[in-house]
Amino acid sequence: MGSEINRRNLVKRSAALGLVALPSAGLLSACASSGGDDNSSSNSSSATPTATSADNPLGVDPAKPLDVLIFKGGFGDDYAKRFEGLYSKKYPNAKVSHNATQNITGLLQPRLNGGTPPDVVDDSGNAQIKLDVLQKAGQLTDLTPLLDAPSLDDPSKKVRDTLMPGTVELGTIGGQFVTLQYVYTVFGLWYSNKLFKQHGWTAPKTWADFISLGGEIKKAGISPFAHQGKYPYYINVAIVDLAVKHGGIDWLTRLDNADETVWDDDAAKQAINAIYEIVSKNYLLPGTNGMTHIESQTAWNQYKAAFIPCGAWLENEQLKATPSDFEMTFMPMPSLPGDKLPFEAIRGGANEPFIVPKKAANVAGGLEFMRYMLSKSGATAFAQSANSLSVLKDGIGPDVQLRPGTKSTVTALTAAGTNVFNPTYLQAFSSLDVDMGNASSELMANRIKPDEWLKRTKAATVKAKKNA
Incomplete structure (x- = not known):
């Protein structure tokens, strides 16, 4: 949901997700100064864009490193390693760095303040940096290009058309789609x-x-x-x-x-x-x-x-x-x-927020990483590694074995029908x-x-x- 609802930001964690005091004034001022509205001058991937094509709709530099930061909570981080494997298979010359922690603020805050954040972050857990705080400080990339990119499974469909209802709404803060709430909880x-x-x-x-x-x-x-x-x-x-x-x-x-x-x-x-x-x-x-x-x-x-x-x-x-x-x-x-x-x-709905910081060195790579998350291969990898469902519609085939608790949530969702709600406050x-x-x-x-x-x-x- 932790986070969670973050999974604990619900949950939250959602997190789970979680309860932390809002970042200090020092962080806010640092975020504001390092975020800003000028995305082109500060973002190296925007400064030297790679040409887009049908095979590379987001303009990914195939040799540019990708820096991934994951909240290692209830879902673990094995699923993220499988996502990274999918990315590396497509871009074998790109070095992928994997970092997992339960202290997202401790690792992410200094890098945001210094203008050198990771390229994609699972901003969840008890030490999550609140999404509304990041958005107000101008620290989040608009993820709309991801929504409008073709699906890896069916290029005739946009990614947005493959998502469970409410995913876009729950990822929208201040009128912009800035977080992919990936887990359907x-x-x-x-x-x-x-x-x-x-x-x-x-x-x-x-x-x-x-x-x-x-x-x-x-x-x-x-x-x-x-x-x-x-x-x-x-x-x-x-x-x-x-x-x-x-x-x-x-x-x-x-x-x-x-x-x-x-x-x-x-x-x-x-x-x-x-x-x-x-x-x-x-x-x-x-x-x-x-x-x-x-x-x-x-x-x-x-x-x-x-x-x-x-x-x-x-x-x-x-x-x-x-x-x-x-x-x-x-x-x-x-x-x-x-x-x-x-x-x-x-x-029920989307949670466990993934973001691409605005000052990331490889914004296009961060978006592409999310596109692989939203493929059937990504959804299956997540179900098998984390025993949970993603927001990809029909993302898991009938041959995927689920544990008893996860099966019972699928049964409950079926019984609920349209009576599913998810607070956005x-x-x-x-x-x-x-x-x-x-x-x-x-x-x-x-x-x-x-x-x-x-x-x-x-x-x-x-x-x-x-x-x-």
Whole structure:
């Protein structure tokens, strides 16, 4: 989604994705001075363009090095190495540099400030540099030429025509398509089907049944619910998704426009009261409020908790910790009374943001790298390496084997049909998610009540819109 939603920028991470303070004023000023609007004078690939052709529509210099920086989170980085292999096969004389990290800011910020950024970046994770901050600072290349380039699989189609719905919209910030949100992720609750079969439990479709089942789970000596307490982005997703399903798409549109009055609506009140019910009934796994995503998810894999909220990267992220017979299974958020969207409705869409910095030495190569990502070979490589789906429509053939959790997300997407939504406020108003997360941490620790959460989140929405 981390990032994530970034995969944790949701997720985010999306990231997962993730919660970090906005970059300092020093970074902002440095970004502004090194970004600028003059793309031709500062960008070496623009200064010495390579002629385009049917075989080279983006004008790639076949001998120019390509510098790749990848967030090594839930998806790992093996998939990126396979992308790089596809690029090298086409351009064998171009040296490809691969760098993977969980500290994107630590590696990317100094290079942005110095005017020597990588050519393509997976800007995700807990230490992501927020996309709206980069866009305002003039640091992002307009990726529209990628959209208008011919597809590698079918040159009669443009790349834009091969993408899942919403990909372009979610990658557009400030009126420009500046980020390729590459992973098609769904978000909801996860459980072990093995555990449920052992105890005769049925996955709940309503919140009332969820709470009732929680009592049965607790009697069995298992905590009903765990969450990634150190990264409250995850519980934010659960709260917002409950509210969207109750209030409908109109409510989501108002949220995405930073309309602070959404927090006065019944949808918001019911959602936050529902989540607080987990706290008030003592359904939380002890210690989960202080756990990282890996700690809480591993405890869940050890059957210490029945449910955990997460995006579809969970399966790949937990490969080493998941028992072979765990039967990881995804389900939508349960329904509240009076929901406008059905139980099957889920948050789903493009996330895990890839960017080409404006000052990159090989912008054309960065765009071409993304074109290979958006080929069937790239989509298959990603599915096999990262156990997740990409935004390429029909990108995976029937012969590609998927793990149980990924299969369950495909089933959920099919059941959802057109009832798939994906908030955009995470990209346009990133500070809102950070402030909301701070309030959510207090709520989950039972230090504030739902009314105070609504008050704080409403104030955060006003602030985010004012600073946009």
